[in-house]
Amino acid sequence: DVKVTQSSRYLVKRTGEKVFLECVQDMDHENMFWYRQDPGLGLRLIYFSYDVKMKEKGDIPEGYSVSREKKERFSLILESASTNQTSMYLCASSPTGGVEKLFFGSGTQLSVL
Amino acid sequence: SQQGEEDPQALSIQEGENATMNCSYKTSINNLQWYRQNSGRGLVHLILIRSNEREKHSGRLRVTLDTSKKSSSLLITASRAADTASYFCATDDNYGQNFVFGPGTRLSVLP
Numbered sequence: 097d098v099k100v101t102q103s104s105r106y107l108v109k110r111t112g113e114k115v116f117l118e119c120v121q122d123m124d125h126e127n128m129f130w131y132r133q134d135p136g137l138g139l140r141l142i143y144f145s146y147d148v149k150m151k152e153k154g155d156i157p158e159g160y161s162v163s164r165e166k167k168e169r170f171s172l173i174l175e176s177a178s179t180n181q182t183s184m185y186l187c188a189s190s191p192t193g194g195v196e197k198l199f200f201g202s203g204t205q206l207s208v209l
Numbered sequence: 210s211q212q213g214e215e216d217p218q219a220l221s222i223q224e225g226e227n228a229t230m231n232c233s234y235k236t237s238i239n240n241l242q243w244y245r246q247n248s249g250r251g252l253v254h255l256i257l258i259r260s261n262e263r264e265k266h267s268g269r270l271r272v273t274l275d276t277s278k279k280s281s282s283l284l285i286t287a288s289r290a291a292d293t294a295s296y297f298c299a300t301d302d303n304y305g306q307n308f309v310f311g312p313g314t315r316l317s318v319l320p
Binding site: 100128131136137139140141144154155184186188196197198199201202203204205 | 240242244251254257281308309310311313
């Protein structure tokens, strides 16, 4: 089975800190995604990547950046964390050839104090 | 961007009953998917239905798609307490590159 691993289940950070959320997938998938999930809003796409060193903005990229140096790893970076970035962050991957089935990690619940 | 919108927002039923959730979307799609999320966890893919399909089955799940009404429904038959979760529909965006998720339906199955 495909495994998408997010480095932390829970994370507590202070306002202004630089935060790194790591995601690793083990099935050689080309496509990787970062979503945030907030109550009543569903999942919103932050950034995605279709290849190494490639990134595309999603619907809400402000305040975030990403890094994909290796195919299996996609990192989400909060340059200067703010309280409105408190959320559940979900990483997903899918094979190439168009986006069909997404495989999700377990999520990271980030609290910014 | 378009968004799937699930209905109802919350649903509470007894074990053994059937649960029906609906999803509406705004523009044409290539396919639509349903996902399940247990509390505080990631999403798990349930089923994908393509725009040229009208119905699909997978175990106790039945999905229908009506492209003329831009709507889909997910039916879970003979529900179990373990089906308690949030259910999301996801539609592909206008470029066929990403999926857009709705806010979800919270299903509670009472023993």
